[in-house]
Amino acid sequence: MKKADLRALLLSIAIGLVFATLGSLLTGNSLERWFAELEHPWFSLPLTGWYLVGGLYYLMAMAILYQLLTATGGAERKTLIGLTLAMLAGNEFWNYLFFGLESTFAGFVGLIFFAILVVVLFIRLWKFRQRTALILLPYVCWLAYDLVWAYQLWVLNN
Numbered sequence: 001m002k003k004a005d006l007r008a009l010l011l012s013i014a015i016g017l018v019f020a021t022l023g024s025l026l027t028g029n030s031l032e033r034w035f036a037e038l039e040h041p042w043f044s045l046p047l048t049g050w051y052l053v054g055g056l057y058y059l060m061a062m063a064i065l066y067q068l069l070t071a072t073g074g075a076e077r078k079t080l081i082g083l084t085l086a087m088l089a090g091n092e093f094w095n096y097l098f099f100g101l102e103s104t105f106a107g108f109v110g111l112i113f114f115a116i117l118v119v120v121l122f123i124r125l126w127k128f129r130q131r132t133a134l135i136l137l138p139y140v141c142w143l144a145y146d147l148v149w150a151y152q153l154w155v156l157n158n
Helices: 003-027 031-037 047-069 074-100 104-128 130-157
Strands: none
Touching: 003 047, 003 074, 031 047, 031 074, 047 074, 047 130, 074 104, 104 130
16 A cells, blocks of 8 residues: 555544544433434334444545545545535534434434535535445435434424
8 A cells, every 4th residue: 555545544534533523422422311212213223223324424434535535636526525524524513403402303404404415425426436426325325214214203203
């Protein structure tokens, strides 16, 4: 592995870990306390499933960052790095809206805007480098489920 690639890999991992730590701080104990007490839709994942999805999300984001940091492409590459960082920040903002405020409504509304950002990132990645966009594709599909889930969670607990 080239030295520049190793730096890109370490930077991608560090960024992912910083955002994961921030998300954990914003969630606090609301996951085990408030979230566990909510009435959930019949198709909701068990708590361990949510942890798995979260871990896979950060791995996916790190992989996308690594692909972009090692790519060529000038201004579009920089824009995509910025959008990927915005996705990571947007996810942590959603953690604050949902868990920090303990609000199913704020979480649902925030998820709509977050999903739009992720779809924009996916489309731009697809035009730039399809193999990198394919890393994001499972998460785009997940967000379709997540939007339905968040809406149902809001309705059940309103």
